Amino acid sequence: MTNRYAVILAAGQGTRMKSKLYKVLHPVMGRPMVQHVIDQIKTVELDKLVTIVGFGAEKVAEYIGKDSELVIQEEQLGTGHAVLQAKDLLRDKEGTTIVVCGDTPLITSETYQALFNHHEQTGAKATILTADASDPTGYGRVIRNDRNEVERIVEHKDASEKELSVTEINTGTYCFDNKALFQALQHVSNNNSQGEYYLPDVIEILRKQSEKVTAFLTPVFEETLGVNDRVALAQAEKVMKKRVNEKHMRNGVSIIDPDNTYIQPDVVIEQDAIIHPGCVIKGNTIIKTDAEIGPHSEINNCEIGESTVIKQSVATDSKIGSRVNIGPFAHIRPASEIGDEAKIGNFVEIKKTKLDNQSKVSHLSYIGDAEVGSNVNIGCGTITVNYDGKNKYLTTIEDDAFIGCNSNLIAPVTIGKGSYVAAGSTITKDVPGDSLSIARARQTNKEGYASRIKNRQKD
Template sequence: MDATAIILAAGEGTRMKSKHAKVSHSILGKPMILWVVDAARAAGCTRIIVVVGSHANEVRELLNTHYQEQTPCVETVEQTERLGTGHAVKIALEACDIQSGSVVVLNGDLPLIQPDTISRFIDSVASDNYAGTVLTMTPPQPFGYGRVQMDTTGSIVRIIEQKDCTPEQDANLLECNAGCYAFNGEQLAKHIGSIRAENAQHEYYLPDMVEILKAAGERVGILHCSDYRDGLGVNSRAQLAEITALARERINAQLMDNGVSFIDPLQAWISPDAQIGCDTVIWPQTHVLGHTIIDENCQIGPNTRIIDSIIGKDCIVDETVALEVQLEDQVTCGPRAYLRAGTHMLAGSKAGTHVEIKKSTIGEGSKVPHLSYIGDTTMGANVNIGAGSITCNYDGARKHPTHIGDRVFVGSDTMMVAPVSIGNDAIIGASSCITRDVPDGALALERSNQRIIEGYGAAKKRRTQ
């Protein structure tokens, strides 16, 4: 399929009241523009062009970060003067020398459009049935959308903007323009220059192509969205919240169809790029974001946030923040655990209550049960870390590693001052400060002598009277 997607992302987005580009605002942890680009890619578009304008550098950087090594690459064209959607498409056609094939024009603030909708949209012009097609929908609240007027044969006549609708048209024309168009590329290139800025805003409007193509004797059709959510755009913070709720609803319903359980699907926010296995249970107030993969039969949440992580089978992740980590099978975390980037917990290991782990490997069956910090550490199998123990990995300038062997027992309130290595089967006495390497099988103790002064309390009381 030779299809080009032109994604319009140059608008100011003034109603967002933001210092950032509208299309960079996130839904379920993913910027809006990436939702649209990924949908176009999944639909099979061989070329993707994003028209940038307001906050152009911010949008370019966002796209480059995500797509710089992917095929097809995402091209950008800057609309330095924002003179309307027709002008944006015209400069994209000229800058990228598009004169043939199918061209689908999408809005960058249309995050819920699905790949199947785009594919059918492209097919409507690729089959030569139409020179152009308009994406339409019937939302529950049509106010604010342009209305599609059709003749008695069901052919589109024109698009009437909300502000131009008569009361009768407002009440009776329920088919709405979603603001997306598909064109035969040759016909689009031939007629795009016919759009005129003869309106109050002195802008070139892409919807005018409907009447231009019809006047040239070409057929223009509609593609009705079976799911109206595909055509909903974002223009304000309130609409951003509404679209987020709809996205959550759609994603969670699909996951439940695939065997995932939600205690309350209204209180779980799952990224569109996340994967969750069957028989996993998602508890309330859980966020699974980014490209997270969760395997089967896990308990996730409540009050948990997982980003860009891999979770194995049969894991329990309770009241945990996990950022770019890997948990193998049967790992237990929380409640109130903080797992930072680079953490790798092997099968059967545990990070307990009020535990922070950073850039460390926790060996198979090893346990960090409570009130501890483990950083820049390689830990062997079946290790037990006592409460309140810390790897002191930072000297104020550099980070240093700690190596802990297999079957090590670390007593409570132990400081391990890196760089340091503790051998297999070693025992560390509670309340020790370990500054030197500990050999295999050794007992390490570091304590000052305990002093007892009899009668001290009574003597102190007499001195203060």
Template sequence: MQNITTVILAAGHGKRMKSSLPKVLHNISGMSMVEHVIRVAQSVNSENIVCVVGHGKEQVKAQLKDAPVKFVEQNVQLGTGHAVMMADEYIEAGDILVLYGDVPLLSESTLNDFVAMHQKDDNDATVLSTIVDDPRGYGRIVRGSKGFERIVEHKDATPEELDINEINSGIMIVKAPILKTLLKQLENNNEQNEYYLTDIFGLILEQQGKIGVMIAEDDYEVMGINDRYNLSLADEYMQKRIKKKWMLEGVTMISPASTYIEIDVQIGKDTVIYPNSILQGNTVIGEDCIIGPSADIKNSIIDKGVSVKHSTIIDSKVDEKSSIGPYAYLRPKSDIGKHVKIGDFVEVKNSRVGDHSKVSHLSYIGDGEVGTNVNVGCGVVFVNYDGTHKHLTQIEDNAFIGCNTNLVAPVKVGKGAYVAAGSTITEDVPADAMAIARERQVIKTNWSNKYQKKV
């Protein structure tokens, strides 16, 4: 492809969203709308990606601080033509691709075909259109015997033109020298006193230029998001696209409609995802996993052969062949080894649990290091917080921690050591020792007879 500069129009207010958040920052499947547009622009190897910001510009810039974009400002919104004028310093050579920050569903394949058609046909400008059942409110593409004739806005269309179902998406690509020249010729003599970018097509035809039109097969790809209802439709569409991709890659989804998968999630083949599961952020799921039902996993790495049922995992790692849940909660910085069992109602936070260890139920593992082949009994608590600081609990390999034990950090249980059930451990337990830290049982015979009612 020839040199391409992409200009993304993202300065609008979006009043119909009824939100303090700029419209282009609203989320679709784990990414803001404008970030979806930036990503698709990258697919055509844009040399420069220029984002025109205005309303909420500081929020938009903050959100995109790590994105490969340059910013120009449109502090007064005077139309699409005026917005592109703000990027004049970047309109120098090659082709200028104009995209919209609130049109996030355009696919890489459609955009690449669009750019390829424009450059292959050596068009001065090319517009992306689509066919819709209800074209009300959209500008119509009017064609004649020689192809494209003009774009007519709905309010200006004749009855015959109102019957046209091919609409203008607003997405276009124009040779840079032509665009740079024509932007200076745009006028704002209309009811809104705005500069319309689409007016350049008439100017190109007046100069005997060549304009091409490509029809996007799926009208959803060019749908603009104007309100929360549009946002929900866009998210639903994106979800279908994401889930179809993974199912075609060998992932089984028992109930796709009840599963939510964000765009950057990765899933290995032969993994089965059960209903009501949510996979978010930069989560990576390995092969042959069982995810769900009702698994909620965010920014975590789940290795091959892992089972996660009715559990939440955040910013953590689970190594291969381990079992999580039901009803477990892995909080940030949990690192679970191989062949580990984290059972029901177990909470783990900022801790490493070594290979072949078991924390089967009703325990809290916080700020801990658990070795290999350790058994942590029911109701064990790592008492990690003294009211000011967090402290470390260490359990070395092959240790056994009995039920209802409190390990008061900082404390260490040595290799092969045993801690008796019901103990509160405040001092280190040497390797291979037995620690008992509880009151000796006392039995008082015939004691309850004084308190039982006579029958």
């Protein structure tokens, strides 16, 4: 098999993005667009991957340094100049080099593989990835001769009226014979209005040397979208969202309204799960079979068990068991673990808490920094008072305990197995197992006192 190399061009500042963030780090479906390029292109079994960086090189290195060798282009003098920065790593190697832009996050691994195969099977020195554009305005046109061979690439501003009618456009992605590429780059000049060295000039140089240049026409134009501003970023997001959602639906997931459902690429959803409109599901979330999410829920880096139902709620960095009911309007904060058949009701916040099987926190409660056993009932308005202004403390509620409404459990404290806490209690000491704890002031009724208050208010 021919050796394969890749050069990703990611040195441009991206001024049209009008952003402090380096262009190729702008996320598409939660992942930097250059990471999408790397993830897809790595599937073709590369021998070396080189990314050319410039502005914001340190930030890019934080994201992709483990996946690619980085070379800095100190001055941004054009795409040809950018590729030339990889010469010390690649110029003497035999094989095929693909050059792709870091702002084209939608090109799939299948397209990269097909481009490599076409290039190597035809024995070409260069192959251009092209697409048929319904509106080719602004794109370089690929001009073929009478034998359907690629003759040249003409930029839109330089094209004749006849050439402007051509709809086959240059996508900016190429395969080259590696040695031929670096030899030709030595002859690319910057004799143009921008004073830059353009990679497409390599095509003309190779043609003048009577070398074979081919084109591979991708059937899906939208894959080739380059992201240069926020409008294109939103278009890429829309295409990627549709692609991800369709994958899940074809795998047996019911997405009720895919146009209004946002699922990031790393999410795993098993068949027969149901995703309702307005959901945002992110990170490395796993949703098991028959689970039902939404509507309007946000799930990030969670494991959701079989047949669990989450309605209008937020869950982050937590593990949720099977046959659990959550919501509406619950908040599961990081480092929580919810057992099977538990219930988290409306306006309940859970934080860094283990809630064991069949336990219930049905409404209007805050349970933080707690270990709650199985079959525990926590009444409305209960708060684990876990923070003294400096440190967090643990509340332990053992199996089968019953916590009455509007109770304050002042941590660190333990409620023993099978115990009851009376409604309205403020618990400051441990409660032994099988006990009833009452911690509230004795009720006093002063008959007729209300009238005295009313009369005083009239005076």
